[in-house]
Amino acid sequence: MRRSVGGRRPLGHGRSLGxxxxxxxxxxxxxALSAAGLSVSDQTGRTLTLPAPPRRIVxxxxxxxxxxxxxxxxxxxxxxxxxCDYPPEARKKPSVGGMxxxxxxxxxxxxxxxxxxxxxxxxxxxxxxxxxxxxxxxxVNPTHLNDVFDLIARLGxxxxxxxxxxxxxxxxxxxxxxxxxxxxxxxxxRVLYVLWPDPLIVPARGALVSELLVLAGAASVxxxxxxxxxxxxxxxxxxxxxxxxxxxxxxxxxxPMAREKWERFSALPAVASGRxxxxxxxxxxxxxxxxxxxxxxxxxLIHPVGP
Amino acid sequence: MTRLLAALAALALAxxxxxxxxxxxxxxxxxxxxxxxxxxxxxxxxxxxxxxVLSLRLPxxxxxxxxxxxxxVAGxxxxxxxxxxxxxxxxxxxxxxxxxxxxxAQVFGLRAGPxxxxxxxxxxxxxxxxxGSAVYLIAAxxxxxxxxxxxxxxxxxxxxxxxxxxxxxxxxxxDRLGGVVHWLLGNLAPLPPPALGVFGLVTALGFWLVLGQxxxxxxxxxxxxxxxxxxxxxxxxxxxxxxxxxxxxxxxxAFAGPIGFVGLIVPHALRMTLGxxxxxxxxxxxxxxxxxxxxxxxxxxxxxxxxxxxVGVITAFCGAPFFVYLLRxxxxxxxx
Numbered sequence: 214m215r216r217s218v219g220g221r222r223p224l225g226h227g228r229s230l231g232x233x234x235x236x237x238x239x240x241x242x243x244x245a246l247s248a249a250g251l252s253v254s255d256q257t258g259r260t261l262t263l264p265a266p267p268r269r270i271v272x273x274x275x276x277x278x279x280x281x282x283x284x285x286x287x288x289x290x291x292x293x294x295x296x297c298d299y300p301p302e303a304r305k306k307p308s309v310g311g312m313x314x315x316x317x318x319x320x321x322x323x324x325x326x327x328x329x330x331x332x333x334x335x336x337x338x339x340x341x342x343x344x345x346x347x348x349x350x351x352x353v354n355p356t357h358l359n360d361v362f363d364l365i366a367r368l369g370x371x372x373x374x375x376x377x378x379x380x381x382x383x384x385x386x387x388x389x390x391x392x393x394x395x396x397x398x399x400x401x402x403r404v405l406y407v408l409w410p411d412p413l414i415v416p417a418r419g420a421l422v423s424e425l426l427v428l429a430g431a432a433s434v435x436x437x438x439x440x441x442x443x444x445x446x447x448x449x450x451x452x453x454x455x456x457x458x459x460x461x462x463x464x465x466x467x468x469p470m471a472r473e474k475w476e477r478f479s480a481l482p483a484v485a486s487g488r489x490x491x492x493x494x495x496x497x498x499x500x501x502x503x504x505x506x507x508x509x510x511x512x513x514l515i516h517p518v519g520p
Numbered sequence: 521m522t523r524l525l526a527a528l529a530a531l532a533l534a535x536x537x538x539x540x541x542x543x544x545x546x547x548x549x550x551x552x553x554x555x556x557x558x559x560x561x562x563x564x565x566x567x568x569x570x571x572x573v574l575s576l577r578l579p580x581x582x583x584x585x586x587x588x589x590x591x592x593v594a595g596x597x598x599x600x601x602x603x604x605x606x607x608x609x610x611x612x613x614x615x616x617x618x619x620x621x622x623x624x625a626q627v628f629g630l631r632a633g634p635x636x637x638x639x640x641x642x643x644x645x646x647x648x649x650x651x652g653s654a655v656y657l658i659a660a661x662x663x664x665x666x667x668x669x670x671x672x673x674x675x676x677x678x679x680x681x682x683x684x685x686x687x688x689x690x691x692x693x694x695d696r697l698g699g700v701v702h703w704l705l706g707n708l709a710p711l712p713p714p715a716l717g718v719f720g721l722v723t724a725l726g727f728w729l730v731l732g733q734x735x736x737x738x739x740x741x742x743x744x745x746x747x748x749x750x751x752x753x754x755x756x757x758x759x760x761x762x763x764x765x766x767x768x769x770x771x772x773x774a775f776a777g778p779i780g781f782v783g784l785i786v787p788h789a790l791r792m793t794l795g796x797x798x799x800x801x802x803x804x805x806x807x808x809x810x811x812x813x814x815x816x817x818x819x820x821x822x823x824x825x826x827x828x829x830x831v832g833v834i835t836a837f838c839g840a841p842f843f844v845y846l847l848r849x850x851x852x853x854x855x856x
Binding site (some may be wrong): 411412436439443444445446447448449451452454473477478480481482485 | 546547548549550566567568570572573575576577702703707709710712821825826828829
């Protein structure tokens, strides 16, 4: 469970799928090596100067951990959080605790030359304290699918694994395009995606999951119900008359699905036709490479048959 | 007697009117005609309209009436048996004890089936009982239960159980208890029919226990000795009223969360208009509590559409100033 999901994310600048390729080619942040050291600007636009390319990175973000493993940069990863559970080898790295309040002592003891953190899940206090301890912080704040590709390119450049990063991104974007193409011409069923059952939290404007639902050929009934991931009333969700209900599970499939809560509403089209599904929230709520696995799962559930 | 009947009739009428009105408001944009069509079974109601009115709004209104009634009667009971105007489930820490019981039950995996609902209530009652007894033992001195000592004991016991809940949340997998933080603010949800049934039965039992002691609670106001001279066994009365009030608190907390201050606001408002006779107060508090909580919940689910506020936030906003008012205006008279 990423603790950030309850919060509202700021609306990012909406870039379209078409610009992914451009972002890939650009590799915007080719580090500039100068006499003073390495000057990079992070995903939030802050510039930081490193004496040398980082060789000891602590990741406070599960998706960053996943990307570092996926591009083969796991050897520079010296610390992760309790929530960094993928790939399984990530569990073998020393943990610095949770995401909201990681142990600063443990981070310092790991002697990192860079900490990757997110302002959405780690909290401002953590970033401020790391700054005060003069530990270089590379901040990320992905909000859209494009940001996943951006993040992969950035981490590739930081760790000197640009080739692997480009290969990973190309493979992912081919799969995204394939999904979008398959469902493009199909009718869009009304879908209710439940991020958290009680209190009810759903994806709305500007949320990654809303974007994925559109790509997967769905019409999300909560798409216009606020910004980011708002709390939602049950009746506002039900009144959209969903034809498909998708319940996110959390943490190895044992999270609160509350399937029975929805099955009581037998008059809803989704319940009447038995179209209540479950997906792993770890795939769809993290800005890592597996988000494309999640997208493919969504598309298969929403459009089981088709070209 | 006629006064009681008139008060009850007026309260019942207002409650019924608000309950019907509440069926028509909510975040789903349902027309009044659609709601009427669902209720009368005539006209053109879509299946979704039926779900919204019958499966969401109706059970939630019922839960609000039951929880509000239970908490207000529990307030009357606690105030009577402690002879303390500030006694109330949340102030006394009894709600926190019940909440700890509920969280513990959820750690053991209890959810919302009919048997599980009973189990949940049992855990809540055990928690309420332990917390209430602890408050009594801490506060009881030579001369009865001093107002401030009792309130302080309640605060301490409440903090203890809140901390215990935090410990449970910290050591148990967050995914299993993630909803608890929200529930702790007081969260009325549309209960499934079996849970609603259990809620109703337990509330009826608690109501009957407190109502049965209402005349003797009046005599208790004379003090234990005065009551004894009139042939009332004060300890027995207190025990029964305590059991009833704890049971009511447990039911409300198990099914609606620890909603605060209902047991303070409602009994006092009624006492100001109807007088201190517990025989009048108990039944009118049941109706008045339901009316108050339903009004608060209707606000909670319409103020920030399409999201919802936890209803406990609204009752606390009303209740905290009221508590201060009572503390300043009455304690001077009642404190030893």
